[in-house]
Amino acid sequence: MAEKKISLMDTVRDASKGVxxxxxxxxxxxxxxxxxxxxxxxxxxxxxxxxxxxYAGYRLIRSCxxxxxxxxxxxxxxxxxxxxxxxxxxxxQTRVEDGMYLVQIPFSPAEKPLYDIEKEKYExxxxxxxxxxxxxxxxxxxxxxxxxxxxxxxxxxxxALKGDYKQVAELSFECIQCGLCAIRCPAEIVQxxxxxxxxxxxxxxxxxxxxxTEKRVKEIKNGEFNKKFEEIMSLSEExxxxxxxxxxxxxxxx
Amino acid sequence: xxxxxxxxxxxxxxxxxxxxxEQTRNRRIGKLVDQMTPKEREDILNLCHPDYAPGGKRxxxxxxxxGEIVPNEVADLxxxxxxxxxxxxxxxxxxxxxxxxxxxxxxxxTSAALLANDNGIPADRILLTxxxxxxxxxxxxxxxxxxxxxxxxxxxxxxxxxxxxxGHFTNKxxxxxxxxxxxxxxxKWLEELGALFDKDxxxxxxxxxxxxxxxxxxxxxxxxxGMEELRVIRDEFRNRxxxxxxxxxxxxxxxxxxxxxxxxxxWNMETDEYKIVRAKATVLATGGFGRLHIRGFPTxxxxxxxxxxxxxxxxxxxxxxxxxxxxxxxxxxxxxxxxIGLLLTEKLRTSGAQPVNKDGxxxxxxxxxxxxxxxxxxRECYIRENGVKTPTGMKGIWLDTPLIDILNGPGAxxxxxxxxxxxxxxxxxxxxxxxxLVFPTLHYQNGGIETDPxxxxxxxxxxxxxxxxxxxxxxxxxxxxxTLDCMVFGRRAGVHSAEYVxxxxxxxxxxxxxxxxxxxxxxxxxxxxxxxxxxxxxxxxGKAALARGIDIF
Numbered sequence: 001m002a003e004k005k006i007s008l009m010d011t012v013r014d015a016s017k018g019v020x021x022x023x024x025x026x027x028x029x030x031x032x033x034x035x036x037x038x039x040x041x042x043x044x045x046x047x048x049x050x051x052x053x054x055y056a057g058y059r060l061i062r063s064c065x066x067x068x069x070x071x072x073x074x075x076x077x078x079x080x081x082x083x084x085x086x087x088x089x090x091x092x093q094t095r096v097e098d099g100m101y102l103v104q105i106p107f108s109p110a111e112k113p114l115y116d117i118e119k120e121k122y123e124x125x126x127x128x129x130x131x132x133x134x135x136x137x138x139x140x141x142x143x144x145x146x147x148x149x150x151x152x153x154x155x156x157x158x159x160a161l162k163g164d165y166k167q168v169a170e171l172s173f174e175c176i177q178c179g180l181c182a183i184r185c186p187a188e189i190v191q192x193x194x195x196x197x198x199x200x201x202x203x204x205x206x207x208x209x210x211x212x213t214e215k216r217v218k219e220i221k222n223g224e225f226n227k228k229f230e231e232i233m234s235l236s237e238e239x240x241x242x243x244x245x246x247x248x249x250x251x252x253x254x
Numbered sequence: 255x256x257x258x259x260x261x262x263x264x265x266x267x268x269x270x271x272x273x274x275x276e277q278t279r280n281r282r283i284g285k286l287v288d289q290m291t292p293k294e295r296e297d298i299l300n301l302c303h304p305d306y307a308p309g310g311k312r313x314x315x316x317x318x319x320x321g322e323i324v325p326n327e328v329a330d331l332x333x334x335x336x337x338x339x340x341x342x343x344x345x346x347x348x349x350x351x352x353x354x355x356x357x358x359x360x361x362x363x364t365s366a367a368l369l370a371n372d373n374g375i376p377a378d379r380i381l382l383t384x385x386x387x388x389x390x391x392x393x394x395x396x397x398x399x400x401x402x403x404x405x406x407x408x409x410x411x412x413x414x415x416x417x418x419x420x421g422h423f424t425n426k427x428x429x430x431x432x433x434x435x436x437x438x439x440x441x442k443w444l445e446e447l448g449a450l451f452d453k454d455x456x457x458x459x460x461x462x463x464x465x466x467x468x469x470x471x472x473x474x475x476x477x478x479x480g481m482e483e484l485r486v487i488r489d490e491f492r493n494r495x496x497x498x499x500x501x502x503x504x505x506x507x508x509x510x511x512x513x514x515x516x517x518x519x520x521w522n523m524e525t526d527e528y529k530i531v532r533a534k535a536t537v538l539a540t541g542g543f544g545r546l547h548i549r550g551f552p553t554x555x556x557x558x559x560x561x562x563x564x565x566x567x568x569x570x571x572x573x574x575x576x577x578x579x580x581x582x583x584x585x586x587x588x589x590x591x592x593x594i595g596l597l598l599t600e601k602l603r604t605s606g607a608q609p610v611n612k613d614g615x616x617x618x619x620x621x622x623x624x625x626x627x628x629x630x631x632x633r634e635c636y637i638r639e640n641g642v643k644t645p646t647g648m649k650g651i652w653l654d655t656p657l658i659d660i661l662n663g664p665g666a667x668x669x670x671x672x673x674x675x676x677x678x679x680x681x682x683x684x685x686x687x688x689x690x691l692v693f694p695t696l697h698y699q700n701g702g703i704e705t706d707p708x709x710x711x712x713x714x715x716x717x718x719x720x721x722x723x724x725x726x727x728x729x730x731x732x733x734x735x736x737t738l739d740c741m742v743f744g745r746r747a748g749v750h751s752a753e754y755v756x757x758x759x760x761x762x763x764x765x766x767x768x769x770x771x772x773x774x775x776x777x778x779x780x781x782x783x784x785x786x787x788x789x790x791x792x793x794x795x796g797k798a799a800l801a802r803g804i805d806i807f
Contacts, residue, residue: 008636009307013550016390016472019594020547026799057799059791061501061523065386066556068596069677070395070481073387093680095592114493117448149676174478174672177485196489200448203486208443208457216404216438228411229347229431237423244419245292247412252466 023047023055025191033096049091049102062106069093072178075148078102088146088180091154094143098234115197122205124163131194134160136187140214141189153181153191161192165206171232258645263590263682268691271642274614275652275689282608282616283660302351302637304549304694305579307786318573318712318773323525327546331565334785337526338519339507340766345508348517348532348764352497353379353755355517355533355724357504357563360391361480361740362747364487364719365537365708366496367496370747374756377496381531382552383520384771385540385558385790389488392541392556392721393740396480396671397599398464399472400741401734402437405461408469410434417735419540420466420623421700421728424576428727432707433735436742441473443741449486452670462604464733466623471732477599477673480737483747502529502623503790506769507536507716508567510762515570515715517548517764523790526699534759535715535751539744540565542699542721545792548580551696560786563666563722569772572713573725576701581731584609584627588650590681594693598653600733605670608654608662609692611640625730628694642691650691672713687765690779698736700727715759717751719743 018027023044030045039098043052050064065073074091081099091104113130120126126244128134134157152171159167172195181191217226235243260263264272289324292299311323318482324332354370359382367382370499384390403413409477413434441459445451452460452474461470475482491498504518508530517531540563546553553559554574564574585598603609603620609627610616611634613762618630631651635641641649658667667686678685709717720740728733 008302008632009304009309009549011636012304012632014410016550016552016645018591019552022793022795022797022800025796046591046601051592051794055796055799055801059793059795060557061386061791064557065390066393068554068593069673069680070478071387071390072557073390093592093677094396095681105768108721109437112492114491114495116493143389159685167292173450173476173482174676176481182554188657199450200486200489203448203450204446207450207453210404210407213402213404213438213442213459214443216402217442220410220438221434225410225435228409229414232411232414240415240418240423242290244415247415247468248289248419248466249748252470253465 009247014089023075028059032096033039034096035101037103041052041243045096047096049089049094049096050074053091063091063104066091070176072176075105075178075180076102077105081134088148090148090178093148105179105183108182110179110182110193112193120201123203126201127163127194127198128161130197131160133187134194135187138187140186142184142186146180147179148180149176151175156195156198157189157191161196165198165202169202172199255793257433260682262684262688264688265645267603268642269653270399271612272688274612275610275654277608278614279395279657283403285483285655287361287616287619290297290622290626295622298633299483299625300627301302301629302632303625304551306583307573307624309579309651310549313418315781316775318571319386319567319577322399322577324577325548327548328543328577328678330562330785331561331787331789332441332568333406333781334783334787335776336769337397337786337788340773343519345526345530345764345766345767347530349529350381350501350531352531352533354382354535354537354751355382355531356382356537357518358391358539358541359384359388359498359718360482360539360541361394361487361737362744362757363537364484364540365741365744366719366751367491368487368749369745369750371494371496375752377494380496381499381533382496383499383502383504385501387500389484390558390749392544392559393480393485393737395554395556396737397473397477398599398601399462399479399734400441400737401464401467401471401732402441402473402738403434403469403471404438404441405470405676410437410472412469413437413471415616416467417727417732421730421734422497422664424728426575426725428525428707431704432738433742435725436745437738440738440741440745440799444483444486447459447486447490449475449482464600464604465627466732467734472601472604474601475673479599482742483737486791499649505788506565507531507570508764508765508766509570509768511766513571513713513760513768514762515713516761524724529637530764531762532761534755534761535717537709537719537747537751538703538722540568540722544696551582551694552586553696554583554586554595554597554698558791560789561789564703566790567711567713567716567718569636570716570768572706572711572716572729574701576705577724579700579729580686580696581624581698581700582628584656584694585653586691587690588648588693589691590683591646592681596677597695598690598692598699600654602653602658602671602674605666606657608657610654611730612642612651630717643773644691648693652689653692654685654689655685656689680722698731700731705743707746708750709743719747719759
């Protein structure tokens, strides 16, 4: 029986070996050619741009973060073979294509205005005080086209111009702050900083608080659960197990 | 091999199985498999959970936890030689002299910085250093939510009991109590800083359950919870002008004559130059270890999750706790190839998605604790042989995501899971119409450096917070308790390191005596190896390129 279990884990390990260490050439059937910084590399078809660069021999320091589309580290610009259009993408979320010319953008230089959220007034003019360049937006929509999250970036910049915090927050919520919009913007707006400010202002001043949370914080501070904690913490493991099982049987589902 | 034909992102042979899932769907609505009894849970864990199945672990030969069992991949890093020769490095010039050094800028480290600042440490007497960018952390990728018992039918005591049960009653009681009692305060703190949680039109939280939680207490920001929490507190951090270094990992802690931790050696990854930091207190918040790929599992973790903190701390004599346990998240992506191992949040199951096998049959209650749920998926795939095989040879279980819209109304999936919908869309799959294929993935480091409720360790001057720590989750963490852990103990480490500093710390000469001693121990234990640690980053370079590498500069 013991032997059977060991081989089970080995079988599981084998099934994903290509993901946990470098890919072996002999396991690859289909190939494409990409040009990274102008150099041609043969890489396995179907990999993401990030995986393909690693296959080619790059050990990434910049331009690689969560590897799952949440962190905005791996901004990439590329052109497809025979196309004039400059495309943008996250390297960890985009498959390589044959003939792709690409480069990664390791950093987006942009100063963030400093503010004290506690002291700001929830007024439209405050946004323009910190981000006067928003008024330079020419509605060219380049930011929206550059966004790898497919957000309506120009629309939230326009909302910012009107001081509509709610709309800025809602339209920009899924921003991963990769900086591609700001790099492409002809009006030199730093959209993701505008969005961060807008979201915090709306979160702090635009949405009512739930009373239950405040109430519970006070109850805990007043020690209202101390007695119950002392009781529970003095139980034997066996007693605690039965309390747990009972509690699980009263669980709320969905 | 013939070329595969694809329909809606799936090869046609997988489509056959999807048809069966569709056929059983109506019958399954509202009907769930019963939860397992404690005995059944224990049996399935012993049968096929990677932590319990034989092999994969060994006894540590040296250090404070000598004789205890840890995963081989962890032992390999603890039983390894330092990156720098302690006799050859010049420590005489201090580059940064500060009160509090924080290593790691996820939710834990960033919270620590803010609370240290709130508690009397001026911004310019704090230094936060990051291996990659500030915010490059597992925190950024947390999807599901943050637990806080704030509803009238709930209480911190119920939260405590849930976490104890989920952790198999091995959690450190006083630390766990701190976690659950601080939780509502953390949510309030985030709201006051302007974080956007899922709320109804009256401002009340939309709260869900998680695996092993008896009440609805998950506070979410769609499926970008960690990202929203972290970018808000990072923005606050930046507003306060707290000094920060990026691409500057710590590679060794420094200790003085009394073996207090008094700073660290940092290394500029891009120029190779090292810098010496002298600090009165050091907060380690370097996160977890998913990129060690324990037992060969893919991972949900960030590129930098390589166990650096415990490696450095262990050399100073810091004790580890529950270092033998690893959390495998039941629902990592198994298909397509480009996203194998990435997280599909547990919230999908709390919103109604059911796991089913290749015949569309349900086989497990969807919300068992994570270890039990994961083990049942492995059994279904590899013992009962009811998994779906992918073109790359992995096996997986269907997560029937179309149920979410059926149960909650059209548009529900898109509203609650924009990140997931987007990720699958990028690879041609519509998870609103079709199920997605999942298999357990390495998710979380349950144990770590033992801490008390204040974030202190057995080593003076060394504080820890977040995934690096051990004790609060025991041997298995529940959903929604990791982002919470980071913020509760990040805040506490900030407060208590500030108090420690304010009481007055007599910082001696920063040195590496502890590393020399550790090297001696390695040698006397006859550990002969060219392994060096901390690891800093995994290596995914292609084998062909590596085989022809020449190391010139």
